[in-house]
Amino acid sequence: MKKITKDIKVIQAPLAGISDTVYRKLIRKYSKETLLMTEMISSEALVNNQKTLITKFDKEEYPLGFQLSGHKPHIMARAAKILNEWASCIDLNFGCPVNKVVKGTDGSAMMRNVELAKEIALAVKEVIDVPLSAKFRLGWSLDEINFVEFAKELESVGVDFVTIHGRTRSQMYSGNADWEKIGLLKNELKIPYYANGDVKTLQDAKKCLELSGANGLSIGRGFMGNPTFAQALENYFKDGEINKESSLEEKIEILKEHINGEVELRGEVNGIKFMRKFYNFYISSVRDASKYRQVLVRIESQKEILKVLDEILSLHLANCG
Numbered sequence: 001m002k003k004i005t006k007d008i009k010v011i012q013a014p015l016a017g018i019s020d021t022v023y024r025k026l027i028r029k030y031s032k033e034t035l036l037m038t039e040m041i042s043s044e045a046l047v048n049n050q051k052t053l054i055t056k057f058d059k060e061e062y063p064l065g066f067q068l069s070g071h072k073p074h075i076m077a078r079a080a081k082i083l084n085e086w087a088s089c090i091d092l093n094f095g096c097p098v099n100k101v102v103k104g105t106d107g108s109a110m111m112r113n114v115e116l117a118k119e120i121a122l123a124v125k126e127v128i129d130v131p132l133s134a135k136f137r138l139g140w141s142l143d144e145i146n147f148v149e150f151a152k153e154l155e156s157v158g159v160d161f162v163t164i165h166g167r168t169r170s171q172m173y174s175g176n177a178d179w180e181k182i183g184l185l186k187n188e189l190k191i192p193y194y195a196n197g198d199v200k201t202l203q204d205a206k207k208c209l210e211l212s213g214a215n216g217l218s219i220g221r222g223f224m225g226n227p228t229f230a231q232a233l234e235n236y237f238k239d240g241e242i243n244k245e246s247s248l249e250e251k252i253e254i255l256k257e258h259i260n261g262e263v264e265l266r267g268e269v270n271g272i273k274f275m276r277k278f279y280n281f282y283i284s285s286v287r288d289a290s291k292y293r294q295v296l297v298r299i300e301s302q303k304e305i306l307k308v309l310d311e312i313l314s315l316h317l318a319n320c321g
């Protein structure tokens with residue numbers, strides 16, 4: 001079922017090098033309704049037939065959006081046409097702040113080139129029959145905040161919904177996302193808008209929705225090491241129910257599943273290497289978490305990692321008395 005059939009309340013924000021098929025399926029396990037999103041896919045690479053692990057996905061991930069990056073309208077359109085067959089929606093990356101991306105005038109640099117952004121949106125819209133969305137920031141810098149105009153321009157060429165990360169490009173990831181500023185979009189658009197940045201708990205979610213007036217939320221790092229947050233959000237949106245936090249036991253079970261999935265996808269050597277960026281997130285509640293992380297990132301075998309995780313859990317349970 002690739003179609004988006006309901007009002008989307010939560011979008012899993014694309015995270016390059018993180019939100020691969022294994023990660024997304026973990027989130028899907030806890031939430032049927034969250035719109036999952038691939039990592040950004042370079043339109044140039046895709047049309048040049050350089051398919052990589054980034055484009056791997058499974059049917060059970062639907063609804064699943066595909067995010068495209070690039071700055072050439074005809075290449076973006078060709079890439080979108082390829083993805084249209086599988087995508088629940090196509091998302092345009094107009095928000096990435098990384099130098100490598102911005103230098104090529106991709107990502108958030110597009111916020112300084114509204115005409116080109118519109119040209120891309122138009123070219124893509126013409127060749128797809130699924131919803132088109134765009135993700136961007138507040139603007140290039142605090143002196144160049146233009147997300148309201150940018151969103152309206154994109155709406156005028158047929159973009160179906162937008163996501164705004166409440167930081168500027170210059171801020172990169174420093175400071176806090178400004179949820180209140182996102183609220184300037186209230187009454188400015190007919191299409192839905194989603195607020196993004198720093199939502200990690202249900203309290204954050206409530207506050208962000210209140211301040212931004214957004215139709216829903218886009219969650220990036222809040223799902224890292226915590227895919228059950230997707231379930232908590234889904235229940236909250238359905239009936240206001242507040243889930244209890246996952247126990248360490250549950251988190252370690254999920255971490256093991258994540259490790260096993262990545263090893264299956266990438267092989268033991270690469271899978272174990274890939275997982276090193278996640279340990280902090282999964283075991284943050286353990287006393288001496290950084291010490292354990294140091295141990296985990298040095299281990300190269302899957303079997304050994306799983307054994308150490310059991311030891312961490314036993315020690316934790318013993319300490320809890």
Ligand SMILES: Cc1cc2nc3c(=O)[nH]c(=O)nc-3n(C[C@H](O)[C@H](O)[C@H](O)COP(=O)(O)O)c2cc1C
Nearest residue numbers: 013014015016039040165197198199219220221222
């Ligand atoms: C490691 C990492 C990779 C990211 N990759 C992408 C990406 O591929 N496309 C994109 O639009 N944003 C990307 N972002 C930005 C996130 O989608 C999101 O906007 C940002 O992390 C703020 O939201 P959060 O606080 O919920 O994580 C990335 C962020 C991080 C930390």
